[in-house]
Amino acid sequence: MSLTESSATDIARAASLASRRLATLSEADRNGALTTLHDALLRNKSFILEANAKDVKSATREAESGNLSHSVLNRLDLSRPGKYDDMLKGILSVRDLHDPIGHVTLRTLLDDGLVLERVSCPIGVLLIIFEARPEVIANIVALSVKSGNAAILKGGKESTESFVAISQVISDAIADTQVPQSSVQLVRTRDVVSSLLDQESFIDLVIPRGSNDLVRFVKDNTKIPVLGHAEGICSAYLHSDADPEVALKVIVDSKTDYPAACNSLETLLVHRDALETVFPDVAEALLSKGVCLRCDKPAKAVLTKLLPATPVHLLQDAVDSDYRTEFLDLTLAVKTITPSQPGSLAVDAAVAHINSHSSKHTDIILTSSRGVADTFMKGVDSAGVFWNASTRFADGMRYGFGTEVGISTNKIHTRGPVGLDGLTIYKYLIRGNGHRASDYSQGKRKWKHQRLSP
Known part of the structure; x- marks a missing residue:
């Protein structure tokens, strides 16, 4: 994981390249990275909570002056009973879930020696923009690594100290694993967000987590597909x-x-x-x-x-x-x-x-x-x-998804709490032996289209 101030294009391109390498890692490599991540966050709990306390102190002043809602303040505080431990449990629960990559959901015998499969695969590069909740970093990293997706994260100014501390711990942890460093990047500057929303060539999905204004801003300012919900009424x-x-x-x-x-x-x-x-x-x-x-x-x-x-x-x-x-x-x-x-x-x-x-x-x-x-x-x-x-x-x-990247009210791709399966898409694979489409269009061969067990 890297804490970066590079240009939006460089960030997105690096994430895209890393996602291709990450998608080829074995489940053992990805699970091992999550174990390493969990252990690092556990060892550095005091360090992270000290940083979080600085954010909470600043946010409390803002809330008392009416410049910040108390709901945001509540979401910010990692010291609330059980919150940090839940974050750690979430990483392990994701690690212990089934591998979402390579799952065959359809298998068809098109003809003798010609088999079609529909196989789950990573989406690619995720851009996650969120406010207040610092534990989101650990949640997103766990889900992204397990599902083989690269992630670019931008947090809110209310939790800058927490994000920097967590990112340092995660970066050091990932460096000791097979996961490419650019698989997870934390963006600090606010100005880069609009430029990232223009990177549809490299970024495959945007996930906003925060206020209604944030979600609407994202939806109104990008051509990249957006997964999320504006409100929870x-x-x-x-x-x-x-x-x-x-x-x-x-x-x-x-x-x-x-x-x-x-x-x-x-x-x-x-x-x-x-x-x-x-x-x-x-x-x-x-x-x-x-x-x-x-x-x-x-x-x-x-x-x-x-x-x-x-x-x-x-x-x-x-x-x-x-x-x-x-x-x-x-x-x-x-x-x-x-x-x-x-x-x-x-x-x-x-x-x-x-x-x-x-x-x-x-x-x-x-x-x-x-x-x-x-x-x-x-x-x-x-x-x-x-x-x-x-x-x-x-x-x-x-729901038993381990943890979630957010809640989706969309009707395309995924809906409800989005866990591992919601961060995968699928591709069609055909294995043949010199088969030609022209043989079928000319009537030389006939389709079998026989459904096989996945």
Whole structure:
């Protein structure tokens, strides 16, 4: 790994050349590099946390002055309980996953002695632009090396000290492995980003991780394919027959486990018949955690009547924009759901609201009815749709992907948490013995097109 201030063209070209060498390394070589990387980060934990503390101190001042959001500050701090250890575990979990390269997904006998295979292979060069979260470097490096991709990384100014320290450790570690140094490059200067976005000849995929503004900037300023999501506007629909205990546990976890995460809950849709049954206990539990509920008129009227001691600042009137907002904080928009017309179902109205307001990240339903759940899960057009389970499960580690490079709301190539498989594409290989296409077009030979076991 190199910490570089070279020109965008030189950076991208070097990454492209390195990616070709990296793609030919054996699984043992790639896994060995990840073991070396893990051990180096473990040995240098104090060094990295000291650097991170400097970033946190500066960011805290910025947050106190209103120039930085507290959600960014939370994501920055590597000293939060378990965060550094999770980063290390993520590297080993990626190492221990199956090799994503060379996996045959289709095999066809075109004719005697002529076999077609579809085989997984690396995408090539990844450009990852991210804000705040310094552990992203380790995650990306692990995923890139394992999947045979070169990576160019640009971090946010909030975590410069952390990035420099981590990059130094990783660079020294990679130097002792078979992985080419230019396989992972960390870019420090902000000015080079726009130029990198112009390097479509060398860079194959851009992955932005950060604010909505960052993602939109990237999408508007490059011809390179972009993988990512602009927002995590996750919704939960509380159906009338939801189990009260299940609903309380799932909704509270979805909202309060880590409010600054993109998979935290931002909107709660409540069936009108659940307003005075299941909803009050859920609301009371959320309020006890300090969650501000921005409610429509029916929901607020119920809570005002049943929970009269609720502090005014925790029970507010919702406005339309709240249902399209990623709060990333202890704020939750609440809306009452009624059938859109006589004879229609409330679940259909919930689905319609989500499909028109959500960011297609992760949405959930709380219900005891499999039929209602199936209608919801088939109808909601999001990367993740869950039944009686927290939105917080939308995570590469929790899906068993080891770790993730990000969440994709795209519908092309990959969707949802993007782990190893999401960082591979495929190529078609044909093995023959002097076969000629003209023999088939002239009718001298006939195709067999016999499907073989991969």
